Amino acid sequence: MKKFNFFKFVSVTMAVLACTLNVSCVDDNDDTEAPYLEVSPSTLSFDANGVPVAGSQAFFQISTNRHWTATVQSEKSWITLSATEGEGSADIQVSIPEGINDQATVTIAISNKVGALMSQTVTIVSGSVLPATTIYRETFGTAAPSSSPYPFVDAYTGWDKSGEGSSTTEYTGVAASVRQSGKLSAGYEGASGGAKLFFGSGANFVINKITLQEAQTNLKLTFGGSYSKNTNGVYDNVFKPELFHVYLSADGTTWSNALTYETKQADEYWVLATSHFTLKNPTTTLYTLNPQSYYFQRIQTLEDE
Numbered sequence: 001m002k003k004f005n006f007f008k009f010v011s012v013t014m015a016v017l018a019c020t021l022n023v024s025c026v027d028d029n030d031d032t033e034a035p036y037l038e039v040s041p042s043t044l045s046f047d048a049n050g051v052p053v054a055g056s057q058a059f060f061q062i063s064t065n066r067h068w069t070a071t072v073q074s075e076k077s078w079i080t081l082s083a084t085e086g087e088g089s090a091d092i093q094v095s096i097p098e099g100i101n102d103q104a105t106v107t108i109a110i111s112n113k114v115g116a117l118m119s120q121t122v123t124i125v126s127g128s129v130l131p132a133t134t135i136y137r138e139t140f141g142t143a144a145p146s147s148s149p150y151p152f153v154d155a156y157t158g159w160d161k162s163g164e165g166s167s168t169t170e171y172t173g174v175a176a177s178v179r180q181s182g183k184l185s186a187g188y189e190g191a192s193g194g195a196k197l198f199f200g201s202g203a204n205f206v207i208n209k210i211t212l213q214e215a216q217t218n219l220k221l222t223f224g225g226s227y228s229k230n231t232n233g234v235y236d237n238v239f240k241p242e243l244f245h246v247y248l249s250a251d252g253t254t255w256s257n258a259l260t261y262e263t264k265q266a267d268e269y270w271v272l273a274t275s276h277f278t279l280k281n282p283t284t285t286l287y288t289l290n291p292q293s294y295y296f297q298r299i300q301t302l303e304d305e
Contacts, residue, residue, distance in 0.1 A: 033065055035064070035065060035066050035110060035112075035117050035118070036063075036064060036065060037062070037063070037064045037066070037068070037108070037110050037117075037118050037119070037120060038062075038063040038064070038120075039060060039061070039062055039063070039108050039120040039121075039122060040060065040061055040063075041056075041057070041060060041122070042120075042121070042122060042123065043056075043122065043123045043124075043125065044056055044057065044058070044059075044060060044094055044122065044123070044124050044125070045125045045126075046058075046096055046100075046124070046125065046126045046127070047126075047127065048098065048099060048100070048101065048126070048127040048128070049098050050095070050096045050097055050098050050100070050126070058093060058094055058095070059082075059091050059092055059093045059094060060091075060092055060094065060106075060122045061089070061090075061091050061092075062086075062089055062090050062091075062092060062108055063089045064088060064089060064110050065088060066087075066088075066110040066111070066112065066117065067085070067086070067087050067110065067111065067112075068085060068086055068087075068090075068108055068109065068110045069084060069085045069108070069109050069111075070083070070084050070085065070092060070106055070107070070108050071084070071106065071107045071109070072104065072106050073104040073105045073106070073107075074264070075262075075274075076102070076104035076124075078096055078097060078100050078102070078104075078126075079094065079095075079096055079104055079106070079124055080094070080095040080096070081093070081094060081095075081106070082094075082095075094106075094124060096124070096126050099127075100126040100127055101126065101127035101128050101129060102126055102127070102129060103123060103124060103125045103126065103129045104123075104124050105121045105122065105123050105124070106121065106122045106124060107119055107120075107121050108120050108121070108122065132220070132303045132304060133164065133216075133303060133304040134162070134163040134164070134301060134302075134303050135163050135164055135165040135166070135210060135211075135212065135216065135219075135302045135303060135304055136161065136162075136163040136165050136166045136169065136207070136210045136300075136301065136302040137161065137162045137163045137166065137300070137301040137302070138159065138160065138161045138166075138207075138300050138301075139160040139161075139192040139195070140158070140159065140160060140178055140192060140195035140196060140197060141158035141159055141160035141195055142158065142160075142194065142195060143156075143157070143158025143195075144156070144158060144178040144179050144180045144194070144195035144196075145179060145180065146179070146180040146181055146194075147181065150177035150178065150179040150181075150198070151177060151178055152173065152175070152176065152177050152178075153171045153172065153173040153176050153177070153178065153197070153205060154171070154172060154173065156171075156177075156178045158178070158195070159171070163301075163302070164211075165210050165211035165212055165286075165302075166210070166211075167211070168209045168210070168211045168285075169207055169208060169209055169210055170208040170209055171205070171206065171207060171208065172205075172206045172208060173203065173204055173205040173206055174202065174203055174204050175199070175200040175201065175202055175203035175204075176197055176198065176199050176200070176203045176204065176205040177197070177198050177200070178195055178196070178197055178198075179195070179196065179198055180194040180195050180196070182196065182198075182226075182228075183226070183269050183270075184196070184270075188224060188264070188266040188270075188272040191224055191266075191270075192224075199290075203291065204289060204290060204291035205289075205290045205291075206252070206287060206288070206289050206290075207287065207288045207300075208252060208287050209252075209285055209286075209287065210285065210286040210287070210288070210302060211284065211285065212282075212283060212284055212285065212286050213284070213304075214282040214283075214284060215282070216282075216304040217278055217279040217282055218276075218278050218304065219276075219277055219278070219279065219302060219303065219304060220274065220275070220276050220277075220302075220303045220304075221246070221259070221261070221274070221275045221277070221288075221300070221301070221302055221303075222272060222273065222274045222275075222300075222301055223272075223273050223300040223301075224266065224270055224271070224272055224273070225239055225244060225263075225270065225271055225273055226239065226269045226270045226271070227239045227240055227243075227244070228269070237268070237269050239263060239270075239271045241261065241263060241273075244290075245258040245259075245290070245291060246258060246259045246261070246275065246288060246289070246290055247259070247288065247289040247290075247291075248277075248279075248286060248287065248288055248289075249286075249287040249288075249289065250281070250283040250285060250286065250287070251285070251287070252287045255289060259275045259277055260275065261273045261274060261275035262274055262275075286302075288302075
């Protein structure tokens with residue numbers, strides 16, 4: 001599946017805890033033993049009938065001395081766990097239905113009242129799963145300026161594209177500029193560096209000539225986005241999918257209906273958008289069109305599922 005990802009920011013917080021004489025530093029369990037977490041195995045494999053394959057098993061083991069939680073990757077509701085939280089060590093049974101060809105991750109984390117302590121993941125593989133292939137990815141590079149004048153897409157030369165179908169791509173657009181100003185986000189995996197794409201009023205951005213293999217019809221697109229509009233000093237920063245549209249074309253002339261996508265809030269300003277779609281007809285060339293106003297975008301990735 002293909003995937004478009006846009007935008008990234010980093011924030012770090014630090015807490016310093018002091019201990020006075022004759023007082024021990026302990027966690028909320030009043031446990032003087034240092035916290036630990038071990039999870040095994042790191043991968044469970046099932047066949048298409050929901051049965052563990054040879055050499056695998058249907059459960060993973062948690063070894064810890066703290067309260068733990070087990071969270072299944074979002075949108076992977078086909079995984080059922082025998083427990084999703086507990087105290088201390090435990091064996092967690094994994095159940096999946098028949099006919100699933102997919103993979104997902106389960107994150108096991110321990111924490112105390114101060115916050116998260118550590119985490120590990122278990123990968124769940126079911127049926128025949130081929131690894132996702134990155135067809136196209138764009139991070140906008142590091143050459144974008146942090147102050148005006150900002151180059152429009154047809155004048156910018158600092159692009160940073162990758163993926164097996166990216167070498168043929170070209171960019172066109174109207175009122176869309178590349179810059180490093182504004183708020184960034186690190187709230188989602190794969191978020192890019194400082195550069196991002198800004199859409200002014202009536203703007204659009206076209207990614208031309210992404211090369212596809214004829215068998216690449218089940219695709220995934222992800223991107224990061226942020227909306228910001230100033231009305232007399234009052235800022236509206238709520239992302240609005242109904243105003244942010246993505247279209248596809250096989251020739252750059254005839255365009256599809258707008259793709260549907262889901263958004264997940266990454267932080268106060270940014271969302272991660274994901275669209276799963278299937279091309280009706282195989283094509284060796286794909287174009288994407290993004291017309292909207294008052295939006296920022298960062299990293300876009302197209303992957304084959």
